[in-house]
Amino acid sequence: MVIPIHDKNPVSRAPVVTYGLIIANVAVFLLGPIAFAGPDPDAARKARENAYLYHYGAIPSQLLGGHGSAVWPVFTAMFVHAGWIHLLGNMLFLYVFGNNVEDRFGRIHYLVFYLLAGxxxxxxxxxxxxxxxxxxxxxxxxxxxxxGAYAYLFPQARVTLLLPFLWFLPLRVPAWLVLGFWFVMQLPEFQQTIGVSSSSDVAYYAHVSGFVLGLLYAALVIGRGPSGPVRTRGREPAPPPLAPDYRTADPDDPYGQYHR
Incomplete structure (x- = not known):
């Protein structure tokens, strides 16, 4: 329904963890059997795709039923995607919003948060x-x-997005509006109310629970704190006053230039 492409929210350092996660997801997808299967794979290729998804995906009945490992599938499943649209949509949201959350959390903290929340x-x-x-x-x-963490930490950040139902018209709106709309669109009940058909292949409950978890964690553990990418203690000392330097006077400026 909405496609975010940019946020006006600078960071104080390069988001290497966010970039690393994007690279890892893309690399895993390209190395798997789904990336170049084409729109109509044959039976043998389809069987390999299913075997791949069942091997690395998280199967709820097995996670709770005591069959197989209950730990490693929840982590491997985070790096496996079922198609190009699935991958690119996820990576776009991570690219736009992940850098600021990483900047506020710190790199190691952010990576642990990402993996455990997933x-x-x-x-x-x-x-x-x-x-x-x-x-x-x-x-x-x-x-x-x-x-969810971004929505709590930076609700007023301006996000540029495209609206497919308005011929991809670009708009700049507050983050709370973009992410709030994204959240309610994950609720099947709301989708039915506005006449949008939900897909049985989409794990909406995982989206909703992840968003709420991130928002609560940011509120209870991180807090909003000072805004902006640079944090300083107290007030910075005032710069020294400017003084005229007549030694560098210019014919067009007989009173000289101001230098520090």
């Missing part, structure tokens, strides 16, 4: 769908937690 949102989906036997894949739960 795992917890996967378990939340499994608890809500304990008998589901299909694989849950994608970084959506972890990225939803990043969006």
């Amino acid at each position: 795992a917890l949102s996967t378990y939340a989906f499994a608890w809500a769908n304990p008998t589901a036997g299909g694989p849950l894949v994608g970084a959506s739960g972890a990225i939803a937690a990043v969006l």
Whole structure:
């Protein structure tokens, strides 16, 4: 429904963890059997795709039923995507919103937060769908937690987005409006109210739980604190006053230039 492309919210350092996560997700996708399968794969290729998704995806009934490992699938599933649109949509949101959350959290803290939030949102989906036997894949739960943290930390940041239903008209709106709209669009009940058909292939509960988790974590652990990318203690000393330097006087400026 909305496509964010940029936010006016500078950072104080390069978001190397966010970039690293994007590179890792893209690399895993390109090395898997789905990236170049084409729109109509044959039966053998389809079987390889399904085996790949079931091997690396998180299967709710197995996570809660004690079959197989209950730990590693929730982490491997975060780096597996079911198609190009699935991958690119997730990476776009991570690219736009992840850098500022990383800047506020710190790199190691942000990475741990991302991984644990993704795992917890996967378990939340499994608890809500304990008998589901299909694989849950994608970084959506972890990225939803990043969006929730961003919504709390930077609600007034200006986000430029495109609206497909208005011929991709660019608009700049506050982050709370963009992310709030994204959140309610993850609720199947709201989708039905406005006449948008929800997809049974999308783990909306993982999105909702990840967003709420990220927002609560940012509110309870991080706090908004000072705004802006640079934090200083107290007031900075005033710069020294400017003094005239007549030694560099210019014929057109007989009173000289001001220098420090």
